[in-house]
Amino acid sequence: MRLLPWTDTDGKPCYLSTDNPHSLLSQLADDIEAAQLASAEQVLAGSRAVLGDPKAGERAVRFALVRAVESLGDTLRIAVSRGERIAEGDG
Numbered sequence: 001m002r003l004l005p006w007t008d009t010d011g012k013p014c015y016l017s018t019d020n021p022h023s024l025l026s027q028l029a030d031d032i033e034a035a036q037l038a039s040a041e042q043v044l045a046g047s048r049a050v051l052g053d054p055k056a057g058e059r060a061v062r063f064a065l066v067r068a069v070e071s072l073g074d075t076l077r078i079a080v081s082r083g084e085r086i087a088e089g090d091g
Helices: 024-052 058-090
Strands: 002-007 013-016
Touching: 002 024, 002 058, 013 024, 024 058
Parallel strands: none
Antiparallel strands: 002 013
16 A cells, blocks of 8 residues: 555545556656655755745744645655555565
8 A cells, every 4th residue: 555645635644555656646646746855845945045044034934834844744744655665565
């Protein structure tokens, strides 16, 4: 079972049951994970810039923190998903 990089409408995790890592849905999940990781890199750079600016106001800091939390959640979901797939491969 693969933990997918999105949730259902209730916020519950979604899983994919397939032995084919090249299926259309597996490839879509891979593409979304790659986009989420690229976004996390941009959010990290932006957050560092905001935190390094002594003139940044509360609004900018809160926005940076909200985006950083979102990106951290996505990144942790990807790490868990990949970790589970590695463990399954070990048998």
